[in-house]
Amino acid sequence: MRITSPCQFETKRGKTNRDAMPRRVMLQGAGPGDKVPAHLTSVPVSLIGTDTDCSDKTVKGKVVRKGPLVSLASHSFILKAVIQEEDSSQSASINVVLIGELAEEFSRAVNQGDVVVVSGFSVGRSPTVHKDGLHPFNLLLSGDTACVYVSPPPPPAPDDPSTSMANQRSSALPAQVSRMTEAPKYSRLGDLKAGSVVNVYGVVVFFKQPFMSRGTDLCSTLKITDQSDQKIACTVFSKKLEDHPQIFGVGDIVRLHNVKVTDFKNSVTLMNTFRFSVLAFDGAEGDPLEPRTSSRSFHLDQEDRRTVEELRTWAASQGLLLPTTPLCAAQPKDYFDLTCQLLAKAPMDTTCTLLRVWDGTRCAHTQLKVIVEPSVVDGPTSFSAARERLIADVLVYDNHVESARQLKPGDFLRIYNLRAIPMSSKAPPPASCRSEEGGRDHLGFHLHGGTAFSRGIRVLPENSPAVRELKRVMEAVPQEDGDDFSEMNDSLLLEVWSTPPQSPEAEAMEVSTGVCVSERSCAHDVGPLSLSEVKRLHPGGVHHVRVQLRSYEPVRLHQALKLYCSKCSSIWYTPRPPGLRQDVPDDELVASLFSEASKDPEPCCPPPWALSGQVLVPGESVASPGRSLSVLLSTDFLCEDTKRELIFLAGATLEETCQLAAGYQHVVPVRSSGGHMTLLDLSAPFLLRGRKRSYGCKRCSEAAVREPAFVEGAERIDEKLIAEALGVEPLQFVLLMKMKLQDATGVLDVFLWRGAESFFGVAAEDVAANQEAQDGIRQLMAFLCPAGGSTAQRPWMDLCLTAYQGEDDEGRPQTCYQIHHSTVTRPASTHSNPA
């Protein structure tokens, strides 16, 4: 999720001195010392357990998953990967956690698909075994002895059409060289030099579907742009359709590898070279980051994702995304792109095919219907009268007849540059056509021959956002003929597509309908405004609106949970709440920080104010009996009532720490370092209280283990007191969402942040700690914005918005909005039991 002011995002990127770094990720065949030492013996993954003597052992496996490189404080890194044993008859996978420089080097030098041999590891319990179903233990690689030996993947089979770029390079070049180019550099489109071969990202501003050239190949042409604001043409020639970019529309984002920069008529042009590859992405912010490619192996890392997100944000700010037009909005003489489903098709003659399509909306104009012989129709030959009113008859000509031949009824299509042709009522339509009713403005839909203006047809995959939206609209259309359906008028269908009616009467009608499910708690004496009125006003005001929720980000709600530092105003990504997925840092990473800290305990003398002791971790079973851990107790808290309130715990795993946190009021995880106690890295919680975990700001904290000041008369210690003593600036859990609101006059993006807790009626801290609170928010969002529901089904909300001056990504002033003083009041029926 991207937002603009008032919040600043922290980008967490460490720096390391690469020249000073010893190489411990060895490329086999790259030089001396790159071979796995002969005295090491390989151990099968299935035999790994905590009793494995790891000192002279190696584990070999293919890297089937490589996680992002996550930076910790002190310029250190952590990275998680999964390796899979290839040779064993029953394939076994195990998590590998790398820490420090090794993690950074691994991230740079190892790709998914590589075979690695690891040595110098230790074995720990995998905290994610129940979730990922992988090996109950994991391999921890850190310190000077840990080493990774890498072999490039085997060369691809000669008949494999989806040969990856990495594979080609690995087989064509020495390993060392291939790895140097493994993290590709991308050129800005403003910096291209003729004659060079480059990798680029760009937003598509023009494209043609692949078409047959006069030569031997299919040809695609693109025009792309980026923040340097150059529009660069790109031509792809290849006989194979799968080599071509899969562009669905203007605004898509493409990543091109190995394109040659040439000059044509004093303009820079890009052309594919023999190592060319392309990925395409949806261009809308918030869409899944699913690359479209027919290559089965490609490399996409965090940096790539970040680049795509940046381009999406930039493209949105430049208005580069062009929406398609629903049938109900098609006007005579329009050229438009139509996203639709094919119901039936029929050949008319050798140069013309009829496609019968619908998109769930009804054309506002009387349509020309094409009469065909039922025997030549592919698909149903007749539909109910109600459905028939929603069907558009599209005639496609010439080169598009061949594309139409490949289509099957049921396919989801995008038809580019479709023409709505007004048929004059004075000149009678051709004999093969009849109008639905007698009328003046009959519309015919034609896809003319040629490829100008992207003209063509493309099948969209079922999982694409456009098709999901299309299905959502279609599902809202009643299935049966009936009175209710015949009552359904065009304005309702327009509303389903969220195309605002223009007339004030329509506005008034819309605003007055619907059940309202929220209330304002503010005392502002202002009247309700429409969104279009709000947008016309300058920042600085407070507005009351009645709106529906059109969409929201992040869709994965746990990502709305952030950690906020009130001192430096940074918003940090949250650690994953138990049981949910999160990117950085997740529970596995937090767990490995504990594991790392619990290894090789150095002797450590307790500070004078503390007493050392032992605590027994409750054992789960005979197989894993409880063990004793050393703890420090503050002497001040040894008196009768408070002695169980604060303990400093060293050498415990995350799992053990959580178990102890259930029995003690306040648990501070510590480790010994250089003979004295320190806190763990601040990616780990500095304090656990029952299920609640407290985190500190990496920027503002100066952590040290110190005795909390006992406040005279205070009955209990709390997070604040402990954080102060430890020099930790505690982070606050916050909820942050971006919502797209709509009313009959338009849409408006607003933030829900400061007002989020009162909006949802829940504390962010509780959302972080318990599943019920998370489920509650999820249900509430589903109620406000039901998946598959029509706009008409969405409840209305009375909201109070504050408008303020923020900045966009380039620092330009932009009016931002936040929801405040508003609470959703759900009807009783939606208070469903989470169980």
Added chain:
DNA sequence: GCTTAGGGTTCG
């Protein structure tokens, strides 16, 4: 063997 295209609305 190393081109092909190099956008810019229509027969119907």
